[in-house]
Amino acid sequence: MRKQLPLAILLSFVMTNAISLLESTQQERQRCDEDTVFTTKTKCGACSVNYKIRCPEGYSKMTKGSGKRGCRYQYETHSLTLSFNGCQHTCMRTLKQPQCCSGYWGQDCLECPGGPLSPCSNRGHCFQGIWGNGTCTCQKAFAGTACEKCAEDNVFGPNCTSVCSCIHGTCNNGLTGDGQCMCMSGYKGLHCDQPIPECEALQCPENSRCSVSSVDKSQLECKCLPNYEGDGKQCKPINPCSKMVCDPHADCLYLGPNHHNCTCQYGYEGDGQVCVPINPCQKNFGNCPISSTVCKYEGPGKSHCECQEHFRNFVPGRGCSMKDICATNNPCHENAVCTMTAPGQTLCKCQKGYAGDGFVCYGNIIDQIREMNNEPGGYWQGNLISAIELFGG
Ligand SMILES: *[C@@H]1O[C@H](CO)[C@@H](O)[C@H](O)[C@H]1NC(C)=O
Ligand SMILES: *[C@@H]1O[C@H](CO)[C@@H](O)[C@H](O)[C@H]1NC(C)=O
Ligand SMILES: *[C@@H]1O[C@H](CO)[C@@H](O)[C@H](O)[C@H]1NC(C)=O
Secondary structure, eight states: OOOOOOOOOOOOOEEEEEEEEOOOOGGGTTBOOEEEEEEEEOOOBOHHHHTTOOOOTTOEEOSOTTOEEEEEEEEEOSSOEEEEEEEEOEEEEEEEEOOBOTTEETTTTEEOTTOSSSGGGGSEEEOOBTTOOOOEEEOTTEESTTSOEESSSSEESTTSOEEOOOSSEEEOOBTTOOOOEEEOTTEESTTSOEEOGGGGGGOOOTTEEEEEOSSOTTSEEEEEOTTEEESSSSEEEOOGGGGTOSOTTEEEEEEETTEEEEEEOTTEEESSSSEEEOOGGGTGGGGOOTTTEEEEEEETTEEEEEEOTTEEEEETTTEEEEOOHHHHSOOSOTTEEEEEEETTEEEEEEOTTEEESSSSEEEOHHHHHHHHHHSTTOTTTTOOHHHHHHTTO
8 A cells, every 4th residue: 555645744943034124104104014034844755746745824835846855754664664865845934023113112103202213312221112111211310201301400411410519509400401500699609609798788679689790790789589580670480381391291380489390191191391192002901801802092091992803892891792603604514513613713514414524515325315215105115225235324
């Protein structure tokens, strides 16, 4: 007897390389899917029949004709094992792996705080990529949702490394500050450490202070206190909220002279100076049951649930129900029983008395003959016993 060629193909997955960052369609500019190429070889076999061997489902054949020569295969007889030179095919398949472009994070590829061009204001690390959470870890000395400010109050300069040195005064601090001191009433000098005894006579009005004149260093004058603004005779509190100090998506609350609180609006989160959109799908899947639904991001703070493929009828809190293909789109033969085995998958089994694969069911010949043979008063009654024996019934 001829031995059947083994049909099973040994899969040896070799992940070769991840190539070409593909810039996708215009709406999905933040997606940079990666192509991953998988290659596999078919099992080594006789060259003469190897042209027939197919690659596994989804793979394309890269080698022509009988494939590549040079491998060895074995053939077993009852007493010995023989080894022959053989052929095998190389098969390849390309799979798209969803990925975010640099500077974007999460399943919906939202922007990192600070924007994709300068994530975390270039002063920290954004947990980016499709599995990232979009938060910034700031370098030492920096803080804030997008690392947009200094971690300490008494420092200034683009690196937040210069230390303020104002004794009786306030410092122009922060990333854009220059460290200059604004002296309290009656003090002068670079560090506001020199008292001015003559100030007593000047009697500066409310919210102002006595200081050396900016125009004539030999004169004294009244200037507004820190956190107040005006000409020195009339000083009113500075209201930061009138100067757009918060993120466009934040509300500003005036708390007192030069003090305020920025609070991100509904759908956004952050320190107020920087607010980033909330994607509910990234948090507990937007309360969508994961077994039957998917969460769709609509915009800041907004999402909805949709049924997964092969599911229908979304019920909030419960999910979707499996589509009954047997009821709507039965693929089985009319003499077969259809059952659902998994979402989108059916099992077709021929009814009792029928033979076949479920997609085609033949009536069972022996049963038919037996029925005819036993039919009381029938034309064939009792005459078909030898036919039944012939078919092995
Ligand atoms: C974001 O992810 C990083 C790294 O996995 C983790 O250290 C950090 O705690 C996460 N932050 C939040 C807010 O989930
Ligand atoms: C900030 O740091 C960078 C790099 O460390 C340095 O080149 C630059 O001179 C620093 N600037 C200031 C104002 O300290
Ligand atoms: C500022 O607002 C936050 C909430 O956004 C709150 O937790 C904090 O207490 C507020 N600060 C003041 C001084 O009101």
